[in-house]
Amino acid sequence: MISYWEQSSFIQYDYIIIGAGLMGLHLAYELSEKEPNARIVILERGIFPSGASTKNAGFACFGSLSEIAADIEMNGLDASLSLIEKRFQGIALLKERIGIEALGYENHGGYELLYENHLPVLEQLDQVNQHLFPIFKSNVFSVVNEKIKDFGFASNAVKSLIYSPFEGQIHSGRMMKSFIKKIMAKGIQIINGASVKALEGNQVHVFHPILNEIISFKAAKQILVATNALASELLQKPIAKPGRGQIILTEPIADLKIKGVFHIDEGYYYFRNIENRILFGGGRNLDFKGEENAAFENTELITNELIRILHEVILPDQKVEIQMKWAGIMGFTENKLPIIQRINEHTVVAMSCNGMGVALSGMMAKEALALL
Ligand SMILES: Cc1cc2nc3c(=O)[nH]c(=O)nc-3n(C[C@H](O)[C@H](O)[C@H](O)COP(=O)(O)OP(=O)(O)OC[C@H]3O[C@@H](n4cnc5c(N)ncnc54)[C@H](O)[C@@H]3O)c2cc1C
Structure with a gap:
């Protein structure tokens, strides 16, 4: 059972972000720029981010000629160019936000x-x-x-x-560590080892491994899901x-x-x-x-x-x-386009960078926040 102290200090937030990959970090950063006094927490299942952001190849890229040609054939010119522009802008955003040196x-x-x-x-x-x-x-x-x-x-x-x-090219480990440091300096809390099991209204149910029970975090304003490939499981629909x-x-x-x-x-x-x-x-x-x-x-x-x-x-x-x-x-996703979507009145998802999230996640986070 959680204590009175835990309940009053650790469980209630304005915004709950699920997933501390690049997308979750960009969402948190953007939110705190817009609302500096908001209580923001990121719940991450791993002891450090454990999806793609610390495992990737560290290309700051926007697509090779053959990939762009194939994308234009699949999605048409306008959608493909819009995505390339967001990747290009996203790389610039990352450099500005984290710094060339810290990014490696x-x-x-x-x-x-x-x-x-x-x-x-x-x-x-x-x-x-x-x-x-x-x-x-x-x-x-x-x-x-x-x-x-x-x-x-x-x-x-x-x-x-x-x-x-x-x-x-970047050093993905240094990038993530520096980004986490920036996020924490803004007063945003990251809770590691917090595996979210279900969402219910404005509540986020998390398994507490020490208490061996599910505890429920509450979001006064919004829940943002940034679990990437694993969102379908959490939202119980193929996404x-x-x-x-x-x-x-x-x-x-x-x-x-x-x-x-x-x-x-x-x-x-x-x-x-x-x-x-x-x-x-x-x-x-x-x-x-x-x-x-x-x-x-x-x-x-x-x-x-x-x-x-x-x-x-x-x-x-x-x-x-x-x-x-x-x-x-x-x-x-089937069409290689990312997903930024409101799921219900409490929840927005931002995910599926289709293998180019180093570049894309920053601009996607901006779009996701426009839905709030
Ligand atoms: C091998 C590889 C190479 C790549 N190379 C490049 C590259 O060179 N350039 C490029 O731009 N992109 C590359 N990518 C893609 C890029 O890394 C991703 O697009 C980007 O990291 C996605 O960020 P994200 O935050 O959306 O997802 P993730 O980094 O996957 O973050 C999701 C987070 O959610 C957490 N999570 C999941 N479920 C739960 C839950 N139930 N409760 C709590 N937390 C949860 C996970 O542990 C994870 O930390 C590569 C990816 C891989 C795997």
Whole structure:
């Protein structure tokens, strides 16, 4: 049973945010800017944020040429450009909010490796550049095939290389730690180990592992759900699907030539330098159904394919060991558009950045608060 003191000091808030990933932190930050005196709490099930925000690849990106071309085909020009603009603005917001140094932000540009079967996308390069010009005020994509050799990629596999000067990279761990510090300095409370089991009106039911009972937090104003892939379970309706992202990390590599963020195959594969290692992730397209999965596990199928591409395409002349691997859980929608929605008079959800939440979550949080 909770005490009188706990009930009067720990349970009642104006706003309750569920999930301390990037989205939850942006929501809390925005709320406290609008209402500095509001009592705001973030309930997080993990001992630290435990979804995608501390597991990702740290690309500050807005989409490769082939991904943008595919998105335009699926969602039309206006919806695709609006999303790209929000990602671009979101990266700027993140830099301003957290600071370049605290983010570990570096700009070595972004590249897309094209295999033989990807080459037809080059026919769309000029047109995509024209579409993006109003957002970036400059041509975004150019062909830099001379760099294939400089980076040491396998020339029998990589037939063309596209460059964008606008993409950068961050240190996701430092970003999250710095953001949490900022949030706490604003007087916002984060309660870790608070696994929300159900929502009922303005109440949020949480399992208390020490008391071994459900306790109920109350939101005088609003509940904001930022649990990403896991929202369907909580809201008891299918709202988005989990999509697992698997990553491998190499040991340090002497004289690593690769610098920047790199995409292959509409962004299904991605790699970057992190210090003098290669972080390489993706492969969800090898088993879409199997990867609709919220278990933090790496599979043999995907790990083996990542290792094969690493050795045959990315570092063909080097023997490197894999030092770490991990998985994180993203939230996906069928049309790759995010969800910002009022569920009922007490609850708003903001989720499903479809694998690009580093860039997108800041602008999504602003939109979500406009619903309050
Ligand atoms: C492997 C991988 C690579 C990625 N690479 C990139 C990249 O390079 N660039 C990019 O822009 N994006 C990338 N992403 C996507 C990006 O990380 C996400 O879009 C973003 O972090 C989503 O933030 P979020 O706050 O919505 O979700 P999350 O970070 O998943 O946060 C949701 C939080 O809610 C908590 N939670 C869930 N259920 C409950 C509950 N019942 N009670 C309490 N708390 C709960 C979770 O523990 C979690 O901390 C990647 C993702 C993965 C997995």
